[in-house]
Amino acid sequence: xxxxxxxxxxxxxxxxxxxxxxxxxxxxxxxxxxxxxxxxxxxxxxxxxxxxxxxxxxxxxxxxxxxxxxxxxxxxxxxxxxxxxxxxxxxxxxxxxxxxxxxxxxxxxxxxxxxxxxxxxxxxxxxxxxxxxxxxxxxxxxxxxxxxxxxxxxxxxxxxxxxxxxxxxxxxxxxxxxxxxxxxxxxxxxxxxxxxxxxxxxxxxxxxxxxxxxxxxxxxxxxxxxxxxxxxxxxxxxxxxxxxxxxxxxxxxxxxxxxxxxxxxxxxxxxxxxxxxxxxxxxxxxxxxxxxxxxxxxxxxxxxxxxxxxxxxxxxxxxxxxxxxxxxxxxxxxxxxxxxxxxxxxxxxxxxxxxxxxxxxxxxxxxxxxxxxxxxxxxxxxxxxxxxxxxxxxxxxxxxxxxxxxxxxxxxxxxxxxxxxxxxxxxxxxxxxxxxxxxxxxxxxxxxxxxxxxxxxxxxxxxxxxxxxxxx
Numbered sequence: 001x002x003x004x005x006x007x008x009x010x011x012x013x014x015x016x017x018x019x020x021x022x023x024x025x026x027x028x029x030x031x032x033x034x035x036x037x038x039x040x041x042x043x044x045x046x047x048x049x050x051x052x053x054x055x056x057x058x059x060x061x062x063x064x065x066x067x068x069x070x071x072x073x074x075x076x077x078x079x080x081x082x083x084x085x086x087x088x089x090x091x092x093x094x095x096x097x098x099x100x101x102x103x104x105x106x107x108x109x110x111x112x113x114x115x116x117x118x119x120x121x122x123x124x125x126x127x128x129x130x131x132x133x134x135x136x137x138x139x140x141x142x143x144x145x146x147x148x149x150x151x152x153x154x155x156x157x158x159x160x161x162x163x164x165x166x167x168x169x170x171x172x173x174x175x176x177x178x179x180x181x182x183x184x185x186x187x188x189x190x191x192x193x194x195x196x197x198x199x200x201x202x203x204x205x206x207x208x209x210x211x212x213x214x215x216x217x218x219x220x221x222x223x224x225x226x227x228x229x230x231x232x233x234x235x236x237x238x239x240x241x242x243x244x245x246x247x248x249x250x251x252x253x254x255x256x257x258x259x260x261x262x263x264x265x266x267x268x269x270x271x272x273x274x275x276x277x278x279x280x281x282x283x284x285x286x287x288x289x290x291x292x293x294x295x296x297x298x299x300x301x302x303x304x305x306x307x308x309x310x311x312x313x314x315x316x317x318x319x320x321x322x323x324x325x326x327x328x329x330x331x332x333x334x335x336x337x338x339x340x341x342x343x344x345x346x347x348x349x350x351x352x353x354x355x356x357x358x359x360x361x362x363x364x365x366x367x368x369x370x371x372x373x374x375x376x377x378x379x380x381x382x383x384x385x386x387x388x389x390x391x392x393x394x395x396x397x398x399x400x401x402x403x404x405x406x407x408x409x410x411x412x413x414x415x416x417x418x419x420x421x422x423x424x425x426x427x428x429x430x431x432x433x434x435x436x437x438x439x440x441x442x443x444x445x446x447x448x449x450x451x452x453x454x455x456x457x458x459x460x461x462x463x464x465x466x467x468x469x470x471x472x
Contacts (some may be wrong), residue, residue, distance in 0.1 A: 001227050001254060001265075004148045005103045013065060013151050016101055018184060019057045023177045025050065030181050037185035038192075040441035053188045060095035085415045085440060088257075095191060098293035100255040102187040105181050107148050108264075114146045138404070153180045162442055187258070196295040198309040198329055200337040209280035209311045209324075212245045215451065219315075219322070220244040220272075222445035223357070223390025225412030226253030226289075228265030231443040232413035233461040236269045241464070242447055246280075246315065248271050250390040250409070251287025251328060251357030259297040266372065267305050279307040283384040286311040286328035287357035287391070293311035295329065297417040312338050314345050319348040319453045327373060334376045346383040351455075352471075359408060361401060362392060363424035386472060389445065392421070395444060397461055399427030405472065409459070410445050421455045432459060432467050442467065 004010050017051045031046070038047045084090050091097075118310060139447070155174045176184075202209055213243040220239045225232055225250070239247060253266045272282070284306055290298040303311065311326035323345050325338060331420045334342070346352050360377070361371040377384065381403060390410035398406040411432065416439045434442045455472040 001106045001229055002104055002148050004107065004150075004182055005100045005255070006088045006090065006203050008064075010150055011089060011096070011100060011103065012061060013058060013100075014103060014150055015061050015096075018153070018176060018180075019061065021080040022050065022181075022184070023054050024268075027175060029178060030176065033178065033181045034185045037182060038189060038257060040203070051190065052192065053185075056095055056191050057099070060099070063093065064091065064096065085417055085456060088415055090414070092288065094256075094292040095342050097189055097256040097289060098187050098256075098258075099259055101258050101293065102183045105187075105258070105260055106183045107152065107308070108178075109179060109183070110152050111146065111148065127353075129169060151175050160305055170338065183232065186254075190256070190258070190294045190296060193296075194294060195291070195329070196299040198326075198335070200297065200339075201310065201341050205339055206341075208345075209313065209315045209316050212313060214282075216246040217246070217450040218242065219246045219448040219450070220445055221246065221248050221250065221388055221448065222396070222412050223247060223250035223410060224252040224393055224410040224414055225411040225445075226257075226266045227259070228261075228269070229319075229413055231462060232265070232269060233443055235443050236271075236411055237462055238464055239445055239460060240272060242460070243383060244272065244447065247282045248315075248324065249282075250286040251285040252289045252390065252410075252412075253287075253297075253302075255416075256293035257290030257295070257302075258288075258293045259301050262297045262301045265301065270306075277307050278306060278310075280315065282306050283313055283315070283324055285355065285357050288328050288331055291328045291398055294470065311343065316350055317450070319350055320353065320450055320455060321348070321472045322353050322355055327356045331456075332369060333372045334360045339376060341365065343380060344378070345407065346380055351385040352383060353388065354384055356387070356389050358391050359389045359406075359407065360387060361398075361426055362395050362408070363396070363398070363422035363426040363428050364394060364419050394441070395432035396428060397430040397459075397468065399429045401426050407446070407457075409444075411441060411443050412445065415441055426429040432461070434461060434465070434467055449472075 013148060029344070034050060035046050038049055094442055106268065211219070220242065222235060222239065225235060246257070249266070253261050255261070270282070284302050285296055287293065298311070311329065313324045315322045316323070325334060325344065327334060327344065329335060358370065358373055359365070360374045361369060384404050386405040386407070388407045388409060390408070392408055392410045393414045393416035395411045396408040396409050402470055418435060422428055432442060434443060442461040444459060444467065447458045449456040457470050457472050458466050460467045461467050
């Protein structure tokens with residue numbers, strides 16, 4: 001995740017200029033790229049898809065501008081969502097998330113090309129073969145090749161900034177970089193094609209797994225961890241150090257759960273075992289960020305790589321059963337298929353613990369974002385013992401509320417501020433208020449140890465500290 005894609009002003013300026021230049025449609029090469037990426041053969045269909053895409057992007061830009069006006073009128077700064085720090089732009093807007101994913105992908109391509117070019121140049125000037133990687137790596141990596149900036153998204157010239165003053169600030173930059181056009185139209189497909197197909201059960205016994213057959217079993221739960229940043233790597237190292245029997249991700253691969261993001265920021269770090277993935281060993285839940293890309297990357301790549309049959313599942317033994325739910329396909333809600341299946345899972349003597357990306361309640365979020373989800377499970381609530389979720393980038397152990405033990409573990413990798421103590425009526429037993437040297441909250445995960453009827457939960461930080469533990 002590049003710093004530039006978390007900068008609100010930069011994202012919106014690139015979006016504004018991109019919409020303007022796509023709307024001109026004066027470059028034959030740009031048109032050919034768009035038609036090729038969208039698989040369009042006819043002129044009328046191109047016109048329709050081009051204008052629909054421009055309209056989607058423009059409306060997203062206007063929504064963000066309207067938000068800014070409201071906040072300024074209320075004398076507030078632009079507030080980020082999901083408890084992220086104020087200097088990280090991450091709105092809950094599908095189009096913006098897809099656009100940020102496109103920006104990140106393009107910057108990766110651009111910087112990698114520049115790095116390769118510099119490596120080849122150094123090799124040529126020194127008379128060394130490019131194959132002599134050892135001799136060149138330190139020289140190339142010792143300093144930045146180019147600094148990510150807005151001008152990279154536009155065709156280079158002697159001066160990317162136009163010297164004349166244009167109407168309303170448009171045409172401030174030259175035409176869009178052809179590479180950027182390719183990425184934009186590739187990502188536009190996810191905005192135009194709708195949601196991926198939902199995989200549903202046939203029988204109520206579908207998608208059920210047993211934990212590994214051992215006296216003591218460990219399960220690592222981590223959430224909001226698909227950032228591929230330093231924090232994600234640090235948390236992954238701590239999970240690896242505990243050698244868990246199962247690992248479950250509660251969702252969010254940033255920015256839009258595209259296939260490239262899934263491979264780079266999730267699967268590349270999901271190396272908790274040296275053997276190939278085995279069904280029932282690890283799982284990943286669907287979430288809002290995965291669905292910003294229509295869920296195509298999640299259903300096509302994530303669950304297939306983990307040998308996971310669907311986006312919901314049940315894992316347990318005679319004492320404990322963990323039931324993973326998809327609250328992303330229908331945002332912050334459950335569809336009818338899952339509800340019927342869930343009802344069938346909540347039988348037997350084992351204590352039932354739900355796992356989801358979204359929260360059923362919160363003492364720190366504005367409003368009541370969990371109301372729909374809570375209403376869905378209300379008829380089943382007396383059969384639910386506990387619930388772990390993410391979404392909010394915090395680590396919180398709630399006091400018993402609505403008859404269940406609720407735990408938020410959304411602090412996997414996204415920078416966040418530790419909030420002040422809640423004044424909500426929802427009881428908070430403990431909140432991880434440990435801070436990093438930079439003053440931001442610690443990242444981490446939960447390690448669950450099952451030993452017959454006993455369940456120990458340890459909340460482990462990125463530095464290996466057990467910040468809190470409890471018998472569940």
